[in-house]
Amino acid sequence: EPEVTQTPSHQVTQMGQEVILRCVPISNHLYFYWYRQILGQKVEFLVSFYNNEISEKSEIFDDQFSVERPDGSNFTLKIRSTKLEDSAMYFCASSGSYNEQFFGPGTRLTVL
Amino acid sequence: TQLLEQSPQFLSIQEGENLTVYCNSSSVFSSLQWYRQEPGEGPVLLVTVVTGGEVKKLKRLTFQFGDARKDSSLHITAAQPGDTGLYLCAGERSNDYKLSFGAGTTVTVRA
Numbered sequence: 022e023p024e025v026t027q028t029p030s031h032q033v034t035q036m037g038q039e040v041i042l043r044c045v046p047i048s049n050h051l052y053f054y055w056y057r058q059i060l061g062q063k064v065e066f067l068v069s070f071y072n073n074e075i076s077e078k079s080e081i082f083d084d085q086f087s088v089e090r091p092d093g094s095n096f097t098l099k100i101r102s103t104k105l106e107d108s109a110m111y112f113c114a115s116s117g118s119y120n121e122q123f124f125g126p127g128t129r130l131t132v133l
Numbered sequence: 134t135q136l137l138e139q140s141p142q143f144l145s146i147q148e149g150e151n152l153t154v155y156c157n158s159s160s161v162f163s164s165l166q167w168y169r170q171e172p173g174e175g176p177v178l179l180v181t182v183v184t185g186g187e188v189k190k191l192k193r194l195t196f197q198f199g200d201a202r203k204d205s206s207l208h209i210t211a212a213q214p215g216d217t218g219l220y221l222c223a224g225e226r227s228n229d230y231k232l233s234f235g236a237g238t239t240v241t242v243r244a
Contacts, residue, residue: 025175054231063237064176064221069230076230112175114232120164120183120225122232124175 023047025125027113033131034103042098042128044113053096054114054122055088057081064112070096103132136160137224139235146212147243154207154238156222165205166232167196168221176221212242
């Protein structure tokens with residue numbers, strides 16, 4: 022069964038460093054999303070992406086964040102200068118329609 | 134203010150008992166999804182409901198979408214230890230390109 026994959030599974034970085042989280046959405050999906058989940062808290066929306074542009078973004082998704090679909094398969098989230106409070110699980114999701122979003126296994130980001 | 138309120142937050146029952154988890158909002162959703170999440174993993178989609186009053190069954194799990202599309206419930210019949218996990222509801226409103234998640238209900242089924 023097709024699934025969303027994410028790499029790396031765990032990323033440790035120093036505060037102020039740039040990180041890129043990678044996702045391979047389900048191949049025939051057209052809508053892509055990033056969410057995050059701080060330990061013990063609920064899943065929070067970051068950004069949605071369709072037709073090579075951002076459809077919607079949350080207040081969390083400030084100028085330090087960017088997304089890109091560099092080729093036909095990958096979807097990336099870049100954090101330019103990480104802060105301690107960016108430590109969280111980051112989930113990529115994709116959907117073929119608005120109704121059903123399928124999530125990847127997540128990348129655990131630890132900022133020291 | 135939470136867009137989606139889930140209750141209860143925690144639920145512990147004996148194997149064989151039934152349970153119901155609720156997901157409520159003051160907003161109308163074009164669709165609502167239920168996920169199950171294991172520790173350290175991503176949410177796994179269980180079901181999507183889109184029509185007011187809709188009922189979907191997945192083996193021993195029954196999902197209902199309220200008539201007004203503001204609330205939903207998940208009912209598990211004859212719960213088994215394998216049903217233990219975190220259950221999340223998530224809704225999408227019209228013209229939103231995102232899911233809003235509830236805080237989740239942690240279900241523990243004791244053998």
